Amino acid sequence: MKIAIAGSGALGSRFGFALHQADNEVVLIDNWVDHINAIREHGLKMTIDNQTHNAAIPIITPQEIPANVTVELLIVFTKAMQLDQMLQDVKPIMNDNTKVLCLLNGIGHEDIIAKHVSRKNIFIGNTMWTANLVAPGHSESFGAGSVNLQNLAPGEENMAIAIADVLTEAGLNAHFTENVHNTIYLKACVNGTMNGLCTLLDVNMADFGATKDAHDMVASIVKEFAAVAAFENVQLDVEEAIEFVEKCYDRTTIGEHFPSMHQDLIKNHRLTEIDYINGAISRKGRKYGVSTPYCDFLTQLIHAKEDIILK
Numbered sequence: 001m002k003i004a005i006a007g008s009g010a011l012g013s014r015f016g017f018a019l020h021q022a023d024n025e026v027v028l029i030d031n032w033v034d035h036i037n038a039i040r041e042h043g044l045k046m047t048i049d050n051q052t053h054n055a056a057i058p059i060i061t062p063q064e065i066p067a068n069v070t071v072e073l074l075i076v077f078t079k080a081m082q083l084d085q086m087l088q089d090v091k092p093i094m095n096d097n098t099k100v101l102c103l104l105n106g107i108g109h110e111d112i113i114a115k116h117v118s119r120k121n122i123f124i125g126n127t128m129w130t131a132n133l134v135a136p137g138h139s140e141s142f143g144a145g146s147v148n149l150q151n152l153a154p155g156e157e158n159m160a161i162a163i164a165d166v167l168t169e170a171g172l173n174a175h176f177t178e179n180v181h182n183t184i185y186l187k188a189c190v191n192g193t194m195n196g197l198c199t200l201l202d203v204n205m206a207d208f209g210a211t212k213d214a215h216d217m218v219a220s221i222v223k224e225f226a227a228v229a230a231f232e233n234v235q236l237d238v239e240e241a242i243e244f245v246e247k248c249y250d251r252t253t254i255g256e257h258f259p260s261m262h263q264d265l266i267k268n269h270r271l272t273e274i275d276y277i278n279g280a281i282s283r284k285g286r287k288y289g290v291s292t293p294y295c296d297f298l299t300q301l302i303h304a305k306e307d308i309i310l311k
């Protein structure tokens with residue numbers, strides 16, 4: 001399959017590498033000059049479970065998309081705040097049949113995608129794969145992961161299944177789900193707890209999980225996500241969601257991962273996606289008349305930390 005990855009940072013590189021190894025025709029798209037130069041000079045370095053591989057995968061900026069070249073599948077892996085601009089910039093690589101798959105963390109990305117792509121071509125979901133950038137041109141990933149996805153428009157189920165199959169053939173363990181908004185809210189509970197809290201406390205997920213009040217903090221936040229989700233016809237089972245979050249503490253799977261928000265703010269001194277995670281719940285809470293004090297405070301704390309670190 002002809003596939004472009006729009007936003008080829010940590011996870012975009014991980015997916016691009018796996019799909020390339022599975023004989024798909026992959027092109028990486030990014031704007032980060034050092035990263036592009038490193039991949040052009042040395043290939044993409046991908047460390048998976050402590051084994052480093054190298055792959056000669058083409059990487060271009062959106063401005064370098066050749067005329068009359070389009071892809072069958074575009075996977076977006078920007079940060080949430082870059083999504084709108086990236087979709088605008090990569091328009092030349094899409095034709096009327098190009099499918100767009102979004103696995104970004106956060107809630108509501110389909111509204112941004114729908115500004116650029118017809119709904120029949122939009123596929124949304126999320127992923128439990130983890131990755132981090134070691135250096136420009138070098139992504140690292142460990143542990144197991146999965147992908148859940150669904151078509152946005154009714155009638156595109158077979159295409160969603162076909163996309164999941166392409167990912168699974170590349171070892172990315174993808175599943176078609178019939179209730180993607182439930183899956184997205186469930187994953188948002190992980191990000192709404194792990195990302196902000198591990199960033200503020202400067203710990204990985206396993207070390208956070210070992211703290212005395214971890215369970216209570218997680219439960220308080222998850223209850224707010226569930227209360228808001230109910231207004232969007234998504235019924236989250238709170239106990240199940242807490243259990244799902246707490247699985248992330250397992251050191252034999254992804255427990256030693258520092259969530260992507262920690263990588264953004266603490267390691268790379270970049271803005272975070274908090275407004276698309278806890279901030280989204282606060283905004284929706286205000287809209288539906290649901291009180292969300294934990295999400296409000298966590299959003300404010302992360303913004304304060306951004307102000308301190310990025311000043």
Ligand SMILES: NC(=O)C1=CN([C@@H]2O[C@H](COP(=O)(O)OP(=O)(O)OC[C@H]3O[C@@H](n4cnc5c(N)ncnc54)[C@H](OP(=O)(O)O)[C@@H]3O)[C@@H](O)[C@H]2O)C=CC1
Binds near residue numbers: 031033
């Ligand atoms: N990393 C993870 O483990 C996971 C991430 N996700 C989600 O996947 C999406 C992509 O995340 P992730 O792959 O971590 O994002 P990255 O930060 O690794 O990459 C995203 C983009 O940020 C820019 N960038 C990153 N680092 C630098 C840098 N040091 N200097 C300049 N530019 C840089 C690049 O775009 P540009 O040059 O165009 O600015 C890059 O394409 C997010 O929504 C995230 O929440 C979901 C699950 C796990």
Ligand SMILES: CC(C)(CO)C(=O)C(=O)O
Binds near residue numbers: 190254258260
């Ligand atoms: C769940 C987790 C922590 C890893 O998949 C993640 O989504 C992130 O790092 O942002």
